Amino acid sequence: MxxxxxxxxxxxxxxxxxxxxxxxxxxxxxxxxxxxxxxxxxxxxxxxxxxxxxxxxxxxxxxxxxxxxxxxxxxxxxxxxxxxxxxxxxxxxxxxxxxxxxxxxxxxxxxxxxxxxxxxxxxxxxxxxxxxxxxxxxxxxxxxxxxxxxxxxxxxxxxxxxxxxxxxxxxxxxxxxxxxxxxxxxxxxxxxxxxxxxxxxxxxxxxxxxxxxEEVKEYAVALQGPTNLVEKMTAGKEILHTKQLDSQRKYVVIRREDLPLIEGVMIYPVSASDVCMYVTDDRKGGIDDVFK
Amino acid sequence: MDLNSDSTKPIYIRIAEWIENEIIADRFQSDEKVHSQYQLADLFNINPATAAKGLTILVEQQILYKRRGLGMFVALEAKSMILEKRRNETLTQMAMELVLEARRLSVTEEELIQLIKKCEGEQK
The missing domain is CATH 3.40.50.300 (P-loop containing nucleotide triphosphate hydrolases)
Known part of the structure:
Protein backbone atom coordinates (compact mmCIF):
# COMPACT_ATOMS: atom_id res chain seq x y z
CA MET A 1 0.00 0.00 0.00
CA GLU A 214 22.23 -1.14 0.71
CA GLU A 215 22.08 0.58 -2.69
CA VAL A 216 23.33 3.82 -1.18
CA LYS A 217 26.23 1.99 0.44
CA GLU A 218 27.17 0.62 -2.97
CA TYR A 219 26.67 3.92 -4.77
CA ALA A 220 30.30 5.03 -4.81
CA VAL A 221 33.92 3.94 -4.37
CA ALA A 222 36.96 5.89 -3.29
CA LEU A 223 40.38 5.65 -4.95
CA GLN A 224 43.48 6.72 -3.14
CA GLY A 225 47.03 6.77 -4.45
CA PRO A 226 49.59 8.62 -6.56
CA THR A 227 47.92 11.63 -8.23
CA ASN A 228 48.82 10.68 -11.81
CA LEU A 229 47.53 7.09 -11.45
CA VAL A 230 44.30 8.13 -9.71
CA GLU A 231 43.64 10.83 -12.32
CA LYS A 232 44.21 8.35 -15.11
CA MET A 233 41.76 5.88 -13.58
CA THR A 234 39.06 8.51 -12.99
CA ALA A 235 39.45 10.41 -16.28
CA GLY A 236 36.11 10.96 -18.02
CA LYS A 237 34.15 9.65 -15.02
CA GLU A 238 31.67 11.53 -12.87
CA ILE A 239 33.71 12.69 -9.89
CA LEU A 240 31.71 13.05 -6.67
CA HIS A 241 34.45 14.23 -4.40
CA THR A 242 38.14 14.89 -4.58
CA LYS A 243 40.81 15.73 -2.09
CA GLN A 244 44.53 16.32 -2.57
CA LEU A 245 46.11 14.47 0.36
CA ASP A 246 49.64 15.81 -0.13
CA SER A 247 51.78 16.89 -3.07
CA GLN A 248 51.83 13.39 -4.58
CA ARG A 249 48.69 11.60 -3.44
CA LYS A 250 45.04 12.11 -4.19
CA TYR A 251 41.68 10.80 -2.93
CA VAL A 252 38.85 10.66 -5.47
CA VAL A 253 35.29 9.37 -5.09
CA ILE A 254 33.41 8.17 -8.20
CA ARG A 255 30.25 6.17 -8.95
CA ARG A 256 30.82 2.47 -8.33
CA GLU A 257 31.94 0.38 -11.28
CA ASP A 258 34.37 -2.43 -11.95
CA LEU A 259 37.83 -0.94 -11.90
CA PRO A 260 41.10 -2.55 -12.88
CA LEU A 261 43.43 -3.19 -9.97
CA ILE A 262 46.49 -0.98 -10.21
CA GLU A 263 49.49 -1.39 -7.97
CA GLY A 264 49.69 1.52 -5.54
CA VAL A 265 46.04 2.61 -5.82
CA MET A 266 43.81 1.56 -2.93
CA ILE A 267 40.07 1.15 -3.49
CA TYR A 268 37.78 1.79 -0.52
CA PRO A 269 34.03 1.60 0.06
CA VAL A 270 32.23 4.89 0.78
CA SER A 271 29.80 5.00 3.70
CA ALA A 272 26.14 5.93 3.12
CA SER A 273 26.58 9.13 5.08
CA ASP A 274 29.61 10.18 3.01
CA VAL A 275 27.71 9.37 -0.22
CA CYS A 276 24.88 11.67 0.89
CA MET A 277 27.36 14.39 1.83
CA TYR A 278 29.29 14.21 -1.45
CA VAL A 279 26.32 14.15 -3.82
CA THR A 280 24.81 17.20 -2.13
CA ASP A 281 28.02 19.24 -2.21
CA ASP A 282 27.83 22.12 -4.69
CA ARG A 283 31.28 23.48 -3.92
CA LYS A 284 34.21 22.42 -5.99
CA GLY A 285 36.62 21.87 -3.12
CA GLY A 286 36.27 21.06 0.57
CA ILE A 287 36.86 22.92 3.80
CA ASP A 288 40.61 22.44 3.39
CA ASP A 289 40.58 24.76 0.36
CA VAL A 290 39.40 27.64 2.55
CA PHE A 291 42.69 27.47 4.43
CA LYS A 292 45.00 27.44 1.45
CA MET B 1 25.11 -8.77 20.52
CA ASP B 2 27.75 -7.64 18.09
CA LEU B 3 28.45 -8.95 14.61
CA ASN B 4 31.97 -9.58 13.52
CA SER B 5 32.88 -5.92 13.10
CA ASP B 6 34.47 -6.36 9.68
CA SER B 7 32.62 -3.25 8.59
CA THR B 8 33.46 -3.40 4.89
CA LYS B 9 31.01 -6.28 4.44
CA PRO B 10 27.33 -5.40 4.07
CA ILE B 11 25.29 -6.19 7.18
CA TYR B 12 23.06 -8.72 5.40
CA ILE B 13 26.14 -10.72 4.37
CA ARG B 14 27.32 -10.71 7.97
CA ILE B 15 23.90 -11.94 9.09
CA ALA B 16 24.10 -14.82 6.60
CA GLU B 17 27.62 -15.65 7.80
CA TRP B 18 26.52 -15.57 11.43
CA ILE B 19 23.80 -18.14 10.73
CA GLU B 20 26.30 -20.25 8.79
CA ASN B 21 28.68 -20.15 11.75
CA GLU B 22 25.89 -21.27 14.07
CA ILE B 23 25.17 -24.19 11.72
CA ILE B 24 28.86 -25.15 11.52
CA ALA B 25 29.05 -25.06 15.33
CA ASP B 26 25.97 -27.34 15.50
CA ARG B 27 23.96 -24.74 17.34
CA PHE B 28 21.42 -25.02 14.55
CA GLN B 29 20.84 -28.64 13.51
CA SER B 30 19.33 -30.00 10.30
CA ASP B 31 15.59 -29.39 10.06
CA GLU B 32 15.74 -27.07 13.01
CA LYS B 33 14.06 -23.68 12.77
CA VAL B 34 16.41 -20.68 12.61
CA HIS B 35 15.71 -17.18 13.90
CA SER B 36 13.06 -15.16 12.09
CA GLN B 37 13.91 -11.84 10.46
CA TYR B 38 12.33 -10.11 13.45
CA GLN B 39 14.36 -12.07 16.01
CA LEU B 40 17.53 -11.32 14.04
CA ALA B 41 16.59 -7.63 13.82
CA ASP B 42 16.13 -7.52 17.59
CA LEU B 43 19.28 -9.53 18.30
CA PHE B 44 21.57 -7.46 16.09
CA ASN B 45 19.76 -4.11 16.33
CA ILE B 46 19.12 -3.80 12.59
CA ASN B 47 16.19 -3.22 10.28
CA PRO B 48 14.13 -6.42 9.74
CA ALA B 49 14.38 -5.98 5.95
CA THR B 50 18.18 -6.19 6.22
CA ALA B 51 17.87 -9.36 8.30
CA ALA B 52 15.43 -10.82 5.74
CA LYS B 53 17.97 -10.22 2.99
CA GLY B 54 20.53 -12.29 4.90
CA LEU B 55 18.02 -15.14 5.22
CA THR B 56 17.10 -14.90 1.53
CA ILE B 57 20.73 -15.41 0.49
CA LEU B 58 20.82 -18.66 2.45
CA VAL B 59 17.52 -19.82 0.94
CA GLU B 60 18.90 -19.12 -2.54
CA GLN B 61 21.96 -21.21 -1.69
CA GLN B 62 19.65 -23.94 -0.39
CA ILE B 63 21.30 -23.84 3.02
CA LEU B 64 17.92 -22.90 4.48
CA TYR B 65 14.46 -23.84 3.27
CA LYS B 66 11.18 -22.08 3.77
CA ARG B 67 8.07 -23.66 5.22
CA ARG B 68 5.14 -21.44 4.47
CA GLY B 69 3.81 -19.79 7.60
CA LEU B 70 6.30 -21.61 9.82
CA GLY B 71 9.60 -19.94 9.06
CA MET B 72 13.06 -20.92 7.83
CA PHE B 73 14.68 -24.28 8.54
CA VAL B 74 18.18 -25.71 8.17
CA ALA B 75 18.53 -27.94 5.10
CA LEU B 76 19.65 -31.54 5.60
CA GLU B 77 23.05 -31.06 3.95
CA ALA B 78 23.52 -27.47 5.12
CA LYS B 79 26.62 -27.99 7.20
CA SER B 80 28.58 -29.90 4.57
CA MET B 81 27.48 -27.36 1.93
CA ILE B 82 28.77 -24.47 4.03
CA LEU B 83 32.05 -26.24 4.77
CA GLU B 84 32.60 -26.99 1.10
CA LYS B 85 31.71 -23.43 0.09
CA ARG B 86 34.04 -21.93 2.70
CA ARG B 87 36.90 -24.22 1.64
CA ASN B 88 36.46 -23.46 -2.03
CA GLU B 89 35.85 -19.72 -1.75
CA THR B 90 36.84 -18.16 1.54
CA LEU B 91 39.85 -20.26 2.38
CA THR B 92 41.23 -20.13 -1.16
CA GLN B 93 40.81 -16.37 -1.18
CA MET B 94 42.62 -16.06 2.16
CA ALA B 95 45.45 -18.29 0.93
CA MET B 96 45.77 -16.10 -2.14
CA GLU B 97 46.09 -12.98 0.00
CA LEU B 98 48.60 -14.73 2.24
CA VAL B 99 50.76 -15.64 -0.74
CA LEU B 100 50.58 -12.08 -2.11
CA GLU B 101 51.52 -10.54 1.23
CA ALA B 102 54.40 -13.01 1.63
CA ARG B 103 55.67 -11.99 -1.79
CA ARG B 104 55.49 -8.29 -0.91
CA LEU B 105 57.53 -9.01 2.24
CA SER B 106 60.04 -11.18 0.33
CA VAL B 107 59.09 -14.24 2.35
CA THR B 108 60.04 -17.38 0.40
CA GLU B 109 57.66 -20.27 -0.24
CA GLU B 110 59.73 -22.42 2.11
CA GLU B 111 59.50 -19.83 4.91
CA LEU B 112 55.76 -19.43 4.40
CA ILE B 113 55.17 -23.18 4.73
CA GLN B 114 57.32 -23.22 7.87
CA LEU B 115 55.22 -20.38 9.26
CA ILE B 116 51.96 -22.26 8.61
CA LYS B 117 53.38 -25.38 10.27
CA LYS B 118 54.42 -23.31 13.26
CA CYS B 119 50.90 -21.83 13.56
CA GLU B 120 49.40 -25.33 13.29
CA GLY B 121 51.66 -26.45 16.12
CA GLU B 122 50.61 -23.57 18.35
CA GLN B 123 46.93 -24.37 17.86
CA LYS B 124 47.39 -27.95 19.05
Missing part, protein backbone atom coordinates in the same frame (compact mmCIF):
# COMPACT_ATOMS: atom_id res chain seq x y z
CA UNK A 2 1.21 3.51 -0.83
CA UNK A 3 1.09 5.75 2.24
CA UNK A 4 2.63 8.90 0.77
CA UNK A 5 2.45 10.01 -2.85
CA UNK A 6 4.02 13.33 -3.86
CA UNK A 7 4.01 14.51 -7.47
CA UNK A 8 5.92 17.67 -8.39
CA UNK A 9 5.24 19.08 -4.94
CA UNK A 10 6.28 22.73 -4.55
CA UNK A 11 6.22 24.98 -1.51
CA UNK A 12 7.02 28.68 -1.87
CA UNK A 13 7.53 30.98 1.05
CA UNK A 14 7.58 34.75 0.47
CA UNK A 15 11.21 35.06 -0.44
CA UNK A 16 12.26 31.55 -1.30
CA UNK A 17 11.23 28.20 -2.71
CA UNK A 18 11.53 25.72 0.14
CA UNK A 19 10.45 22.78 -2.02
CA UNK A 20 11.21 23.03 -5.74
CA UNK A 21 10.02 19.75 -7.13
CA UNK A 22 9.43 16.76 -4.89
CA UNK A 23 8.25 13.49 -6.41
CA UNK A 24 8.35 10.23 -4.47
CA UNK A 25 6.17 7.49 -3.05
CA UNK A 26 6.45 5.78 0.29
CA UNK A 27 5.22 2.22 0.75
CA UNK A 28 3.76 1.18 4.09
CA UNK A 29 5.62 -0.46 6.94
CA UNK A 30 9.08 0.73 6.08
CA UNK A 31 11.48 2.88 8.05
CA UNK A 32 12.78 5.59 5.73
CA UNK A 33 15.48 8.13 6.55
CA UNK A 34 14.84 11.63 5.22
CA UNK A 35 18.34 12.96 4.69
CA UNK A 36 19.56 16.34 3.55
CA UNK A 37 21.73 19.27 4.53
CA UNK A 38 20.58 22.29 6.50
CA UNK A 39 17.99 24.12 4.43
CA UNK A 40 17.37 21.20 2.06
CA UNK A 41 13.63 21.33 2.79
CA UNK A 42 13.26 18.39 5.19
CA UNK A 43 11.18 20.23 7.78
CA UNK A 44 8.96 21.91 5.17
CA UNK A 45 8.30 18.55 3.51
CA UNK A 46 7.36 16.92 6.83
CA UNK A 47 5.06 19.82 7.69
CA UNK A 48 3.27 19.52 4.35
CA UNK A 49 2.87 15.75 4.85
CA UNK A 50 1.53 16.27 8.37
CA UNK A 51 -0.98 18.78 7.03
CA UNK A 52 0.39 21.70 9.06
CA UNK A 53 1.03 23.83 5.99
CA UNK A 54 -0.43 23.78 2.50
CA UNK A 55 1.55 23.01 -0.64
CA UNK A 56 1.88 25.80 -3.22
CA UNK A 57 1.45 23.51 -6.20
CA UNK A 58 1.77 19.91 -7.28
CA UNK A 59 -0.02 16.94 -5.80
CA UNK A 60 0.44 15.48 -2.33
CA UNK A 61 -1.49 12.51 -0.97
CA UNK A 62 -1.25 10.85 2.43
CA UNK A 63 -3.52 7.80 2.79
CA UNK A 64 -4.94 8.94 -0.58
CA UNK A 65 -6.04 12.30 0.88
CA UNK A 66 -4.57 15.76 0.62
CA UNK A 67 -3.19 16.16 4.16
CA UNK A 68 -3.99 19.85 4.65
CA UNK A 69 -6.88 20.24 7.10
CA UNK A 70 -7.72 16.57 6.67
CA UNK A 71 -9.11 14.73 9.68
CA UNK A 72 -8.27 11.24 8.46
CA UNK A 73 -4.64 12.23 7.96
CA UNK A 74 -4.31 14.01 11.29
CA UNK A 75 -5.92 11.13 13.19
CA UNK A 76 -3.56 8.57 11.64
CA UNK A 77 -0.30 10.45 11.52
CA UNK A 78 1.98 12.32 13.86
CA UNK A 79 4.93 14.62 13.39
CA UNK A 80 7.34 14.68 16.30
CA UNK A 81 9.59 17.74 16.37
CA UNK A 82 10.90 20.34 18.80
CA UNK A 83 7.97 22.63 18.08
CA UNK A 84 5.31 20.25 19.41
CA UNK A 85 3.20 22.18 21.85
CA UNK A 86 0.75 21.03 24.47
CA UNK A 87 -1.64 23.13 26.60
CA UNK A 88 0.16 24.94 29.42
CA UNK A 89 -2.51 23.91 31.90
CA UNK A 90 -1.65 20.21 31.55
CA UNK A 91 1.15 18.36 33.33
CA UNK A 92 3.06 15.63 31.52
CA UNK A 93 0.89 13.04 33.28
CA UNK A 94 -2.26 14.86 32.10
CA UNK A 95 -0.98 14.90 28.53
CA UNK A 96 -0.44 11.14 28.54
CA UNK A 97 -3.88 10.64 30.08
CA UNK A 98 -5.76 12.64 27.45
CA UNK A 99 -3.77 11.21 24.51
CA UNK A 100 -6.04 8.16 23.93
CA UNK A 101 -8.92 10.55 23.17
CA UNK A 102 -7.03 11.72 20.10
CA UNK A 103 -5.12 8.59 19.08
CA UNK A 104 -7.16 5.43 18.97
CA UNK A 105 -4.11 3.14 18.83
CA UNK A 106 -2.46 4.87 21.83
CA UNK A 107 -0.40 2.42 23.88
CA UNK A 108 -0.65 3.59 27.50
CA UNK A 109 1.56 0.82 28.81
CA UNK A 110 4.42 1.71 26.45
CA UNK A 111 4.02 5.39 27.33
CA UNK A 112 4.12 4.72 31.08
CA UNK A 113 7.07 2.34 30.87
CA UNK A 114 9.15 4.68 28.72
CA UNK A 115 8.18 7.64 30.90
CA UNK A 116 9.45 5.80 33.99
CA UNK A 117 12.56 4.51 32.28
CA UNK A 118 13.63 8.01 31.26
CA UNK A 119 12.78 9.30 34.77
CA UNK A 120 10.62 12.20 33.69
CA UNK A 121 8.62 14.04 36.32
CA UNK A 122 4.87 13.49 35.82
CA UNK A 123 3.98 16.79 37.53
CA UNK A 124 6.11 18.94 35.27
CA UNK A 125 4.74 21.25 32.59
CA UNK A 126 5.77 20.58 29.00
CA UNK A 127 6.84 24.19 28.42
CA UNK A 128 9.25 24.02 31.38
CA UNK A 129 11.14 20.93 30.24
CA UNK A 130 14.82 21.19 29.37
CA UNK A 131 15.66 20.81 25.67
CA UNK A 132 16.81 17.21 26.14
CA UNK A 133 13.85 16.16 28.27
CA UNK A 134 11.42 17.83 25.88
CA UNK A 135 12.89 15.84 23.00
CA UNK A 136 12.63 12.67 25.10
CA UNK A 137 9.01 13.33 26.08
CA UNK A 138 8.03 14.14 22.49
CA UNK A 139 9.65 10.92 21.33
CA UNK A 140 7.73 8.90 23.96
CA UNK A 141 4.51 10.60 22.89
CA UNK A 142 5.18 9.96 19.20
CA UNK A 143 6.05 6.29 19.66
CA UNK A 144 3.06 5.66 21.94
CA UNK A 145 0.54 7.04 19.42
CA UNK A 146 1.38 4.02 17.23
CA UNK A 147 0.19 6.13 14.32
CA UNK A 148 0.16 4.37 10.98
CA UNK A 149 2.39 7.17 9.70
CA UNK A 150 4.88 8.30 12.32
CA UNK A 151 7.25 11.11 11.35
CA UNK A 152 10.18 12.42 13.34
CA UNK A 153 11.98 15.67 12.51
CA UNK A 154 15.48 15.63 14.00
CA UNK A 155 14.19 13.73 17.04
CA UNK A 156 17.55 13.35 18.76
CA UNK A 157 18.42 17.07 18.82
CA UNK A 158 19.19 17.93 22.42
CA UNK A 159 19.30 14.32 23.60
CA UNK A 160 22.52 13.10 25.15
CA UNK A 161 24.42 10.15 23.68
CA UNK A 162 22.84 7.52 25.95
CA UNK A 163 19.27 8.72 25.36
CA UNK A 164 19.88 8.78 21.60
CA UNK A 165 20.91 5.18 21.48
CA UNK A 166 18.01 4.20 23.79
CA UNK A 167 15.65 6.09 21.50
CA UNK A 168 16.84 4.25 18.39
CA UNK A 169 16.58 0.94 20.21
CA UNK A 170 13.06 1.74 21.46
CA UNK A 171 12.01 2.77 17.96
CA UNK A 172 13.32 -0.46 16.45
CA UNK A 173 11.81 -2.72 19.13
CA UNK A 174 8.41 -1.08 18.88
CA UNK A 175 8.55 -1.19 15.08
CA UNK A 176 9.35 -4.92 15.16
CA UNK A 177 6.36 -5.50 17.43
CA UNK A 178 4.06 -3.12 15.53
CA UNK A 179 5.32 -2.47 11.99
CA UNK A 180 4.21 0.89 10.62
CA UNK A 181 5.41 3.58 8.25
CA UNK A 182 8.14 5.64 9.81
CA UNK A 183 9.81 8.66 8.23
CA UNK A 184 12.66 10.09 10.22
CA UNK A 185 14.83 13.06 9.35
CA UNK A 186 18.31 13.57 10.65
CA UNK A 187 21.67 15.17 10.00
CA UNK A 188 23.21 12.14 11.62
CA UNK A 189 22.73 9.35 9.10
CA UNK A 190 25.59 7.27 10.51
CA UNK A 191 24.04 6.95 13.95
CA UNK A 192 20.69 5.67 12.69
CA UNK A 193 21.44 3.89 9.43
CA UNK A 194 21.20 0.46 11.08
CA UNK A 195 17.48 1.13 11.56
CA UNK A 196 16.71 2.19 8.03
CA UNK A 197 15.41 0.26 5.08
CA UNK A 198 15.36 3.17 2.61
CA UNK A 199 16.90 6.60 2.24
CA UNK A 200 15.20 9.62 0.71
CA UNK A 201 17.89 12.20 0.02
CA UNK A 202 16.75 15.73 -0.77
CA UNK A 203 18.80 18.75 -1.73
CA UNK A 204 17.65 22.31 -2.40
CA UNK A 205 14.03 21.24 -2.43
CA UNK A 206 14.49 18.37 -4.87
CA UNK A 207 14.79 14.61 -4.50
CA UNK A 208 18.35 13.45 -5.24
CA UNK A 209 17.58 9.76 -4.80
CA UNK A 210 15.21 7.38 -3.06
CA UNK A 211 16.97 4.04 -2.66
CA UNK A 212 17.49 1.21 -0.25
CA UNK A 213 20.26 1.71 2.27
Missing amino acids: TVIDCQNLKKRYKRMNALEDITFQLEDQKITGLIGRNGAGKTTLLKVLAGFIRESSGDVKVFSNNPYNNLRVSANSILVDDQMSFPDSLTLADILETAPDFYKRWDAELATNLFRYFRLNPKQLHARLSKGNKATFNMIFGLSTRCELTMFDEPTNGMDEAVRSDFYRALLKDYIAHPRTILISSHHLAEMEHLLEDILLIHKGKVVFHQSL
